Amino acid sequence: MISSKNIDEILTSPWCLWAISVAAALLMWFYVTESDGGGYVTRxxxxxxxxxxxxxxxxxxxxxxxxxxxxxxxxxxxxxxxxxxxxxxxxxxxxxxxxxxxxxxxxxxxxxxxxxxxxxxxxxxxxxxQVVRLMTVEVALPQDIPDGQYLEGVEIVPKEVAVRGGEKDISKIGAVQVQPTVQELQSGKELFLPVKLSQSEPFEDEVNLEPTQVRMKGALVRGLPKKKVPVNVRLTGKPSSDFEVKAVVTEPSEVQVEGTAARLARISAVDTETVDISWISADQHLVVPLKAPDVRGVSVVDLKSVRLSVQLEPVRATTQFPNVPVTLRQGEAAAGWAITPPSVVVTVEGTPSRMADIHPGDVGLQAYVDVSSIFVDSAALPVRTELASKDLKVVKIEPPTVTVTAVEGSAGR
CATH class of the missing domain: 2.170.120.30 (RNA Polymerase Alpha Subunit; Chain A, domain 2)
Structure with a gap:
């Protein structure tokens, strides 16, 4: 028979306490599982x-x-x-x-x-x-366009698309194009076309376009293909040495030429007849004939000459005059002054022809300082200049100031 003492020893032993703890934990787990309405599942x-x-x-x-x-x-x-x-x-x-x-x-x-x-x-x-490159959208014409027809009035909106991708892939792109069919062009309607990439090699990674589609207008018409090319002005000679060409402008700046597609591809500009501008000294406004295109079978449409404007601008040159003496200009109370340094270097600007073999005496160049308002024995004064020729100007005096000092023993200051 087990005594109460033995029962107390069993209940207080570590093994009994562990068993009770495990049993309590199991009871709580079952309670929580049942109260939650089910067990755990995975997905x-x-x-x-x-x-x-x-x-x-x-x-x-x-x-x-x-x-x-x-x-x-x-x-x-x-x-x-x-x-x-x-x-x-x-x-x-x-x-x-x-x-x-x-x-x-x-x-x-x-x-x-x-x-x-x-x-x-x-x-x-x-x-x-990643790089982004803006590229102009080109039209890839179908090969089965009927003879005697060409595409006219092409308009693409937007004209450029952004190509985004790795640097190596972007370098493989030769062009971005739309590829309309003959039937689509003959309809004369506005087309909504996907943009396609012309590439030299397969891409290694993803390359994106923005936008991926553009609107295109254009129609097939009968006749010879036409295109606009710039006018190239042919000039010979040089203006007077006192001038240089500022701008050459033609009106119109472009002309339309026509011919077969293969021949038009060889035309990049239309030349004017040669214009001699030797020794001109004023702007010129002329009517200049156009030369026939160099490619046989290509002609300029409805135009034989252009208005030409040659605009000039003066050329400026400079000359240095060393050792220009600095003189004194003073008021009624005259006094003796010493100038240090006694001379300066003067730079004069004018036209090249005017500056050739010029001397200070030729243009009435004088350098001076004004001591009329000086009441101290020594002062640094700015050097001033005079020129008798109004077409010249002084642009630099070196040094720009000189020191004037009262001469010992002078009176009247």
Whole structure:
């Protein structure tokens, strides 16, 4: 028979206390499970990866697009689970293009749902430097255009598209084009066409266009193809040495030529007859004949001459006069003064022909200082100049100031 003392020893022993704790924990677990209306369940599905804070000048190469994840929660919670509330995020903040990084995939879960596993839990991020290039949209004409017809009145909106991608891929692009069919051109309607890339090699990565489509107007008409080319002015000789050509302007600046498409492709400009501008000293306004295009079978449409304006501007030259003596100019109270330095270097500007073999005496050049208002024994005064010729001007005096000092023993100051 077990005594009460033995019962107390058994109940207070460590093993008995451990057994009681485990039993209590099991009872609480069963209670919570029953009160929640069911047990725990798991779900497996694919979650797209969201790459955040990507540098605007970078693009991702060979990126992993999704993660396989397994989540766990109570049966009633998982039955109402909204999969859009779960996100998988890779943070790209402060990562530089041109390098590879291993980044953690962070899984964001709603309350009362826990993560069991995610595969992969990390991804390798390969960042490439991205460039944007504006390119003009060209029209690639179909090969089956009927003889005697050509495309006229072409208008593309927008004229340029932005091509975005890695530097190597962008360098492979030769042109961006729209490729209308003959039937579309014959309709004469505004077309909404996709923009296509003409490339020398396959792209290594993704290249994007913005926009991907443009509007195009144009119609097939009968006759010879036409195009506009600039007028090229042919000049010979040089103006007077006192002038140089400021601008050469023609009206119109472009002319229209016509011929077969193959011959028009060889024409880049239409020349004028040669104009001699030797020794002119004023603006010239002339009517100049156009030369026939060099390519046989190509002609200028409805125009035989253009108005030509040759605009001149004066040329300026400078000459230095060294050792120009500095003189005194003073008031009624005359006094003796010493000047240091006694001479200066004067730079004079004028036309090249005027400056040739010029001497200070030829133009009445004088340098002086005014001491009429000086009441001290020594002062630094600015050097002033006079020129008898109004077509010249002094642009520099070196030094710009001289020191005047009263001569000892002079009176009347």
């Amino acid at each position: 497996q599905f694919s979650c797209p990866i969201e790459y955040r804070s990507l540098d605007p000048q970078a693009t991702l190469r060979n990126k992993v697009s999704e993660v396989n994840i397994e989540v766990r929660g109570l049966e009633e919670v998982m039955a109402r689970l909204d999969y859009d509330s779960i996100s998988c995020v890779v943070d790209l903040r402060d990562l530089s293009p041109g390098k590879k990084y291993t980044q953690e995939v962070k899984v964001n879960l709603p309350p009362r749902v826990s993560l069991v596993s995610s595969t992969p839990s990390q991804v390798v991020v390969d960042l490439l430097r």
